[in-house]
Amino acid sequence: MTDVLIVGSGPTGLTLACDLALRGIGVRILEQRSAPHRESRGKTLNSGSLEVFGRLGVAERMTAVGGAGLVFRKYFDGARVNDTFYGDGLIMGQWQIEEILRERLSELGVQVEYESRLAGIGQDTAEVTAELADGSTVRSRYLAGCDGGRSPTRKLLGIPFEGSTEEAEMMVLGDVTAPGLSREFWHQWFTSDGGAMLLCPIPGTDIFQLQASRELDERGEPLPPSLESFQRLFDRHARMPGIRLAEPTWLSAWRVNVRMAARIREGRAFLAGDAAHVHPIAGGLGMNTGIQDAAALGRTLAAALSGPAGEDVLGAYEAERLPVAAELLADTSRRMERVLAAVREPGNGTEAGLD
Known part of the structure; x- marks a missing residue:
């Protein structure tokens, strides 16, 4: 025992x-x-x-x-707005x-x-x-x-x-790579329609943790998280055509x-x-x-x-x-x-x- x-x-x-x-x-x-x-x-x-x-x-x-410490780089409707340093905590x-x-x-x-x-x-x-x-x-x-x-x-x-x-799932999450995107910032894109895409670099890796609004189908139903869906959400909110997300190692959805x-x-x-x-x-x-x-x-x-x-x-x-x-x-x-x-x-x- x-x-x-x-x-x-x-x-x-x-x-x-x-x-x-x-x-x-x-x-x-x-x-x-x-x-x-x-x-x-x-x-x-x-x-x-x-x-x-x-x-x-x-x-x-x-x-x-x-x-x-990490700099939050914030964008709105695709345009960079400002940077804010967050010095508390260990990422x-x-x-x-x-x-x-x-x-x-x-x-x-x-x-x-x-x-x-x-x-x-x-x-x-x-x-x-x-x-x-x-x-x-x-x-x-x-x-x-x-x-x-x-x-x-x-x-x-x-x-x-x-x-x-909450009945509805609020966001999707995942771990992805994003070759060409700076790893010096926690990128946070928000849009005037209420959507969001966040990519936070995980130190010592090539991985970003992704958090984003749900993608809906033509009936208004949430689509399951996938690399293809992540890319469409990134394109919609970040508007950086040269960045392609890759190597998803975690796909999830979250509700409150x-x-x-x-x-x-x-x-x-x-x-x-x-x-x-x-x-x-x-x-x-x-x-x-x-x-x-x-x-x-x-x-x-x-x-x-x-x-x-x-x-x-x-x-x-x-x-x-x-x-x-x-x-x-x-x-x-x-x-x-x-x-x-x-x-x-x-x-x-x-x-x-x-x-």
Whole structure:
């Protein structure tokens, strides 16, 4: 039996695993994927996350890979309007963050266990039993669900995910190359009809993370993300005929979700990161809040396992982080409204959501 079983090997789960392993606590981390992904996803680490990573011994590795500071180059109806320097945060792809955390976890003697899908959860007053899809079981003192917005852990625990989801997808996302486009800027094109195309360079790679308005067919239905659709959107908004997007390695679509778990503890099981809360992307707070969740849960579990108060401390995690999640949803919703209003005027960009 292990001390803590973690489900999900994104930034939240890996941060928690490293934190616990550094404290000498037995940990296993399960991942239903067959291998690590190579997707940029969350791409900005704030000072709070870097502080956590400093305690884990990986902050310098992050800064060696990421880029500190970035110029937002803004365009309106195809014409360049202005440049704005954004000096806070560290820009890097989420897969790069996870790679560094996996390396640190390996140094601590723990490996991610791939192709391990959670199928059931049982618990009593002493332990949790996790049933896996292959029929095997894992016993642990505690379980942490760090398995994303569609969290199997949350669903198996029967915890409501309260809030709202927009029916229409708001944007498409992807990782592409754009030969000939300057990598010194986060390019942000907005148009008077409300459309947008953003290309952010991921440091140390040839990749840009793409975010754009949905492309609609003749019936007004959204087209699925594809390289061909990305190129048509780029041509419409950027109006730079010499640039051809290429090598798509991630294709996705995003809709606004504003939801949080009704509770983030069920007996000996806990939720953290997107499994506990999802929200608008304005401000880039999602991954960073998950990392802070992991740090708080690590403190709580370490105190329960080795502190003088024992399990009396288990309620501290929910008491600390559930109000944070509620404010996060409200704050990011306000930030999203500011961004959508600001970009209708030439010269404004996503920085409207950073204040």
